[in-house]
Amino acid sequence: MEQEKAKPVFDQESVLERLGGDMEFLKELIELFNSDYPQKMAQLSKGIKEEDFKTIKETAHSIKSASGNLSLTRVYDLSFKIEGMGSKGKIHGIEKAYNELEEELGKIKDLF
C-alpha cells in the first residue's frame, strides 16, 4: 500500500508520448477530465450508498479508462480497485477507497 502511494500522481512523460508531445491537447483533456469526474463521483457515491454494484463497477470502470489514458497513475489504481470490488460485490473497504480516490482527484486541479 505504501508503495502504491509513492507512485507519481501523474506520469506526464508517458501521456505526452501517447499524444505525440502535444501539451496543449493534454491540458484540454485534463480540463475535460476535471469537468467530468465530479458527476461520476456523485454517481459512484450514490452507488456505494445503495450498494448498487453494477453502478459502482461501471462508474469506476469509466474513471479508470479516462485516468489510464491520461496516465493519472494513482487515480487509475484506485478506480481499478473499486471496479474490482464492484465486480465482486464487496462493500467492505469501498468507502475508504472512495475517499482516497476523491482526495487524489482533488490534486489534479493543480496539475498545471
Place this chain on the structure above:
Amino acid sequence: MKVLIAEDENISRMVLAKALANHGYEVLQAHDGQEAWDVFQKEKEDIHIAILDWQMPRMDGIELCQKIKDASLSHYVYVIFLTGKKDIDSIVEGLERGADDYLPKPFDRRELLSRLKVGLRLIEFEKALREANVKLHALAITDGLTGISNRRAIFERLRSEISRAVRENSPFCLIMLDIDHFKKVNDIYGHSAGDKVLVEIVNRIKSELRPHDDIGRYGGEEFMVGISKTDSKISRVIAERLRTCICETPFQIEGGKIDVSISLGVVDFMPSRDHDINDLLEAMIKAVDIALYKAKEAGRNRVVYDSVV
C-alpha cells in the same frame, strides 16, 4: 484509409483518435456501438480498420465486431479490440468471435502503431490476393485469342440465359456456327493467319449482335451465340446476317485477301415452366449441332433451322 474507433469514454476516445491522427490515419469517431454501426454502414467502403471498445452502451464491441465481419464487404476489415489486459476471458472471446487482435487499455502508442502495421500487412495481402483472383477469374472464363467467353463460360451463360427465358416465358434462340474449310486457311496461310481470321470473324459477328447477346468459342473454329427475347422469324434474319457479314467481304491477311464463309445451325424455342433447364440446354445443343451438320452437308455457307419444343 479510414480507421473507425468506437469508445464511449470521451477521454480514451480522444487520446486514441489523437494518436492515430498524429500518424496519418484518417479517424472516424463513434461514442457507442450503435453509432459506430451507423457510421460503418455509411463509410464502409473506406473503412479498413476498426478499433472497438468492449463495453459500450446500446451495442457492445462483440456485437459490433460480428456485424462488421458479417457485412460481406468486398474488402477485409481488420478489427482490434480495446480491453483491460488482465481479462483473458474477454480476449479469448473477442478473438473467437471474429476480432483480429486486441490492445490493452490504456494503450501504448508504439504498440498501437506496430499492431496497426500488422493489420495493414494483412489488408495489403488480402487486396493483392483479391486482385489476383479477379484477374484469374477473367482468364478462366475468357478465350485468350478472341477475348470472348470460352467453352466453359458460354455454357454457364447459356444456362443462365435459358433459365431466365423459362422464368420470363420469353423466346430464346441458339446459334452454332463453324468456319468452312478452316483447316485449309491454317495449312495454306499459316496459323497466325488462321488466328487473324478467328479474331476478325468474332469482331464481325459481335458487330451484328446486341451488346447483351452471348457469344463464346465452343471449339477450335466453332462458336455459340445466344440471343434472348427473339422469336424464330427474327432469329432467322439475324443468322442470315451473320452468314453474309462473313462471306460478303474478303478477309485481309498477310499476303493477300481470302474468302471465308461460315455454316450455321439455328434453334429456337418458346419455353414453358415445365422445362428442366439442364435437359433443355442439352436438347438445344444437340439440335443445334444437328442443324449445323445439315448446313455443312448441304454445301456449307448456309443456315439450317430447327426448333425445340
